[in-house]
Amino acid sequence: MKIPFFSLDYIKDMCRASLAPTIISIILLPVLYIYFGIDNVLIAPYMALMYIRMKGYVDVDKSHIKPFFLHLFIGIIASIAGLTVLNALIINLIGGIVLTYLLTDEYNPSSYFPYLMAFVFLQLFPTTFDKIPLRLLAITFSYLVLYIVLKITMPKFVTSKIVVLIKDGFLNVSDQFKTLSKGEEIDFNKSKYELFEICRDMNRVIYLSEKSKFYAFVILFQHLNNITNDVLQRKYLLNDNKEYFKNLSDLFIDINENFSKNEYDEIIFSINKFLIEEKFSYEDLNNYFVFLLEYAIEIFQYFKDKSKKSLKETSKDFFIDFKKINHYRVSLNSFKLRFAIRMGILLSLSFTFIRAVHLEKSYWIPMTIFLLLMPFYEESKKKAAQRFKGTIMGIILCSVLFFIFKSTVSHIIIIGVSTFLMYSYADFTLLTTYITCYAIGISTLGETSGDYKVIFLRLLYTTISILIVLFANRFILRNKNYYEMENMIFRLIDINRQMVKELKNILDGEYNPIKVRELVYLSYLISGKMQIHNDPTCNEEELRILKAFIFNNNKLTTLLGHESVLLSITNEEKIDRRFILKNISKIEKILNQMEEVFKSGAKYKDYYSEGRLETVLLKNTYVNIQMSNCLIKSEDSLNALKRLNKSIKRNL
Template structure:
């Protein structure tokens, strides 16, 4: 019993800011504009609930206000006639998901979609539209004041360098473990976790229409730094040829990283950069794998230290928007396999069907049908199925409560107290659980019973919910379903496509067109997809399929690390330009091998190119014609040739998996 009371008290403490915001906004809106605008309170309380633990700038509130005006206007237009109702209820939800959500931020659409959907429940007329816009303006103003006050009182300022110092300190400890020979699975897992953490931190700067920021670029580089250390652990081929000089170099690097952690600043890192360059210039390691690691690692660390003391020239917002990244994001979304397209279509179908029926059926409170459908349909297939079980249970219990309690409340004030108390408890419950809709139902039915008979309100609530469950069930199962298994297969295909995209980055670098922004975008997207695929495969019960999937993912990660190292060696001038033709042939051959429908073999790397039957060297054209495997001449750089051989060995081991998922 004590634990139950403690849990309830903890939930109330967490929900209290939301409850307080609701009461304040409810009093302001109802007293200032009237009870018919109470729907605005529910919408902006939900926004406060999802945003109060985050920091926001003035631009966020301006964007929210302008978008709210637009969505209010669209809600008004959708009520004018049936064609507009159908058109807008299909296009608006589709665009909101397409532009604001992603596979890694699946509910990014929710706040804006809720504004549109809920304002449609009781759409404004031409005469009441100015009043509704005024109510929205007041709500955004109160929301802004409340969020800023909460941030000042309770939120700690997030400082990027604090996260970076923690990460670099842990990396130094791990390098000492590596130097001591402790290459355990735990060491590898800790490094990959650090890498994934910084890829997630940088992901916000790679979203659709996201502005490029220095912080995002910094997180990108940190993620690459950890990736290079992590790859050193997974590639154990270097362990048998290390000596005391190699071990000492790793310990020195760990000690240097601790110095970086303690002394780096946003004002002057010249001493740290000079030490890194001296380390780099004085390095004379015989082990090729370690030599590649030290060069790539220290080069990236120098870039990180310079990034804060030598920031890029300030640019206006429109110049910070990467057109290439936006086009790449649009291409990823414009496929029936993408999460954004599949869920956008499902939500559009549900909203179009439900609001069209609500428009055509002249029954009071029929808008509960689209409202329930909107709340039942979630981006995740499994979550929608779960809500279709829990929401009917909670709604039925809520209807029973209202049926028993409301007849005993004889005054309007008493009914308001009951409704507001129920809603306060609702904010303490977890959305999607069976108890959450109990209290939302009590609130909605109490207000509805003020204008229609109680039994009619209860009947309509249950009927609309039943219709919503049927509609969402059909759409969730038959209109582009997105189960976890479906998304896993799509993720695997995406990883192979990104492999080919990174080869294209290497090709462009060989032609002299270096695009660091696109390279970082692909790397971040690869690792976000990789993390989601790994989470799914690790959640499966032990089986041969699980083991094979885990092995394939690890090798794909190694392949991408090797591609990134090739790109580094080419960018930094370690490769003779005379080897570029062979590398271009290699890129074309590897892209061809990992293209759907292709069965051509991967190329080979030997001392010299072998002649074909007619005495001419085998070319990429021969390969694409399927006549012979391509034999690539060495690049002339021992480090690059080492990476290429590792890449070809690993790539060969996942060709069967590519055939399965392509």
């Protein structure tokens, strides 16, 4: 385990990550302990965790109301669950299943964690029925502190992740056009992949923050990434359009600078000026450039106008229906439902056990079970090993500290330092070390003896909990990363089928741009999820093969989206309908083969050669050439899937 303790940048990053959640904990712990009682001190750690979750929100003011009322609701049912053994059995079973299922996001599987942590932690120190209002008041106070810290540390708009990504996108596009202006025939794959990564990260942040209005920038960047490739396919155009590319590069620099200042009028003026003064030498590409720049004007006009009327009128063009995107059927094949049932069963049994037997510090059993019970088997297995190792390290550290420091004040100091350190490290073993110090410090708060007994119980209950979690994850509705990755691949293939269907619809006079945008958006989300579910033991070559498939498949999806736009804006006489339909038919066959390849493993019927597909263009127009590119990229995706299929470890 290599930790760069002596790296100044590392120390700065560590302090920056830990400072705000540590402040929240330091403020809340003594106040909760003194004014609301020891029953409510565990509100502090999950509120600090909520800060980490909410700091990524684009607009804190519009994102805090729902979590607040959800915490109040959880506070009520968790308090009631702790009143009797029967309550613990029933409420943890039903509540654990329902809360886990509803709060686990398909594309962000850990989204349930801070809320379920509240549900579990509030039961660790149960309260009486008459003190439930006091607990709700403690939650309200704690959430107010959380909100104030968020407002101080997260200035509106300027430092939000999504705006930083948009600015990175503008700079990437500017650099691409600057390179073209020099007439250099270079490999653009690195720049294109960087912009692809920016778009994918934007998709993720947009989805998590529910700010779909920013998705228009993803669409814009996707098209700009495509158009530079179109230019490179016609290298004879480079010399004739050097000045055009130079001015276009400067335009995106200006857009980036003015976007930082929210100077939307300046941006719109600059784009209009460029459209008046500049023209690309190749007519079809010029029309495409004009289309994209006019689309950019629409985006900035939208951001300029803050009136409710304008928002309502333009929402259909810039917003994504997140409920439709996140639709997931209630089925045992859903990892969410399988995980929720497993969580509900284990929470119900563990809390019922500790309420019935009243063993000292036995609340550590449901707490550790919750912390180790992950949606997927591989994650739980890895975390269980790290948890045991970190617990041993934490116990050794606590033994030394508590031998020297025995007072309540010293315990609070240890808790504070542990809080800072446990938000500093991404490594789960070190994190567990400091969590152990934190937990033992909380558990012995106000006590003057019995520290070593608590340490022994910590080790005992951790061991028992690890064994329970490993058994449950293996034998109770097991989820494996490979199963989920397989589902994601089939869904990506299905998305491309739907994109091809939209091309047919356009030829029949029906164009649904919102559907096309949603499909591209969903493709990026699923691609990000595939990397989450990749085998953590894979080597660099296997990871490269996975990324190659993701990149090729997303390129195919965006090219199909690109073709749908071209078909919708191109005059009918320039469209060779027979050629388009013939290529669509070939793409459909390739998509069928992709599904067959992954279903049957390495044994498959080879419909096409490994080389580039040969196509004859009856009309050498831009829209037909792009249709040919879609066909070529579909074979690239097929070949990438073949390589991925051979490299995946099928630990069934």
